[in-house]
Amino acid sequence: MSFSFNLKAQISDNFLLLYESYDKLNNIEEIIEKAENRILRKYGVSKEFILDKKIELQPTEHFIGYQIKKFNDLRLIELKFNKDSIEEFFVLNTVPFFSFKGKAKVFIAANDSFFNDSNLFIIDNKAFQNELLNAKILSELNQNITLEFEFLENFPSDSFSVNELIKKLDEDQKNDWFLMLVDRFGLESWSYSFPKSNNITIQNGFGFRNFLLDEAIAEVVQEGREVTKKTFTASFKPDLSIEEIEIIFNKLSESTDILNFRILKSNPQNIVLEYESYLGPEDAALFLSSMGASTRL
Numbered sequence: 053m054s055f056s057f058n059l060k061a062q063i064s065d066n067f068l069l070l071y072e073s074y075d076k077l078n079n080i081e082e083i084i085e086k087a088e089n090r091i092l093r094k095y096g097v098s099k100e101f102i103l104d105k106k107i108e109l110q111p112t113e114h115f116i117g118y119q120i121k122k123f124n125d126l127r128l129i130e131l132k133f134n135k136d137s138i139e140e141f142f143v144l145n146t147v148p149f150f151s152f153k154g155k156a157k158v159f160i161a162a163n164d165s166f167f168n169d170s171n172l173f174i175i176d177n178k179a180f181q182n183e184l185l186n187a188k189i190l191s192e193l194n195q196n197i198t199l200e201f202e203f204l205e206n207f208p209s210d211s212f213s214v215n216e217l218i219k220k221l222d223e224d225q226k227n228d229w230f231l232m233l234v235d236r237f238g239l240e241s242w243s244y245s246f247p248k249s250n251n252i253t254i255q256n257g258f259g260f261r262n263f264l265l266d267e268a269i270a271e272v273v274q275e276g277r278e279v280t281k282k283t284f285t286a287s288f289k290p291d292l293s294i295e296e297i298e299i300i301f302n303k304l305s306e307s308t309d310i311l312n313f314r315i316l317k318s319n320p321q322n323i324v325l326e327y328e329s330y331l332g333p334e335d336a337a338l339f340l341s342s343m344g345a346s347t348r349l
Contacts, residue, residue: 096152154272163207286345
């Protein structure tokens with residue numbers, strides 16, 4: 053199944069893709085209209101920055117169409133937006149943007165208060181594992197956030213134990229992380245709590261996906277962060293062929309991560325490019341090294 057109503061957006065094959073649960077198909081127009089925050093997050097643009105400039109992205113103007121996609125056993129609505137027109141909007145309104153990417157580690161501790169010896173049943177339960185897998189897929193597709201799960205052997209049974217666990221994890225972890233505690237609340241219901249944010253929800257069965265995704269966004273995405281432009285250099289080997297140079301220049305020209313670039317010097321030892329980006333040093337280095345460069349500030 054596919055659907056399209058914006059003929060203006062059809063001029064581009066350069067798509068920004070967003071995904072939504074298949075059961076929301078009947079609300080497709082509302083989903084499109086409310087996609088602005090998700091699009092801004094994809095580009096690392098602060099919502100506050102957009103509000104301060106008193107401008108609106110208006111997702112329906114950039115919408116191309118949708119189709120139904122299947123990932124493993126998960127059916128999703130794939131929404132297509134025109135990247136060219138979105139990025140043109142940012143440029144015309146002098147909005148700095150880049151492709152946001154993040155990752156977070158999710159520590160999970162489970163407890164069945166009715167059957168104290170059955171914690172493995174919770175973690176190994178197929179429905180529980182499918183919910184984690186679906187959350188991981190949607191997080192990477194929609195939020196550009198990679199989730200890594202780690203299961204804890206012991207469940208903190210009181211507030212003191214929870215605080216001690218958070219303190220230990222905070223000392224051990226250098227990157228973004230959060231904790232999800234799963235506890236049986238009734239014969240058919242479970243509580244899912246996230247101690248770092250003090251959020252808790254009670255659901256029938258293992259329906260915690262959307263809450264976990266919200267926690268991942270809150271942990272990784274800093275909406276009010278200051279975006280700064282940085283200058284880097286990248287060194288390539290001097291014996292590149294014309295075809296290899298064209299490929300590199302095309303990738304740099306097309307990338308939303310690279311604002312501009314120039315040849316700083318070329319000699320028998322190397323070819324040095326200078327480029328500007330809103331990426332951090334590590335991500336900038338990874339991007340250029342993927343094209344065969346050695347990078348430095």
